[in-house]
Amino acid sequence: MTNKSNTVIDHLHELRTKILRILLILLITFIICIPFSESIYNFISGPILSLFAQNSSLIATGVTSPFFVPLKLALSLSCLIVLPYAFFELWSFISPGLYKDEQSFALPLIISSLLLFISGITFAFLVVAPILLNFFLNSAPSTVTVMTDISQYFQFIMKLIFGFGIAFQVPVLTFLLVRTGMVSKQSLKKARPFVIILFFIIASLLTPPDVLSQLFLAIPMWILFEIGLFLSSRKK
Secondary structure, three states, X not given: OHHHHHHHHHHHHHHXXXXXXXXXXXXXXXXXXXXXXXHHHHHHOHHHHOOOOOOOOOEOOOOOHHHHHHHHHHHHHHXXXXXXXXXXXXXXXXXXXXXXXXXXXXXXXXHHHHHHHHHHHHHHHHHHHHHHHHHHHHOOOXXXXXXXXXHHHHHHHHXXXXXHHHHOOHHHHHHHHHHOOOOOHHHHHHOHHHHHHHHHHHHHHHOOOOHHHHHHHHHHHHHHHHHHHHHOOOOO
């Protein structure tokens, strides 16, 4: 009993050490990114500035927005940069407790999850964001001058890209559910209509509150769900 308790405590200490390492690397990365916060701001604001008329720009309605928004962007970018290292620490924590066949199964899954997250945020920023912004800005009446606040714009962008990054984990989750035997492939196929409704509910929570954004997220989640089903070979 004592040995088991010691083992659990050792694991908790190891987990704490790894979390502290990740936080330290994140802090260092954030400090490095701070001097480049203006460049990061210019890059992230590119999709909406390209749609504005000449000499137009974003505005700041809050006194602290010009200071805090670039810092928040630098912190968000730091989180993305540190993400592969965080996945590496996760793998180094769980791999010693796995059998060889489990290691050969888990490592590709972790790598796939990371690649899908990066794919999700890239797709959101390069494809979805420009389409949505173009639609919303062009929907304004001709008598209305669009003056977008930087805080609202970056909240929109961050929610969009991180929402897509999370949602792109659907094939990994589907694959895991089937391969571990928690749910059979046939059961998931029968539950497809309910799963699709669930995707729309999730999309409404992860994206800005408009139907177009939700469609752009729910439909790829559905497609990724079908891909996960296709890749899962275990049948019940």
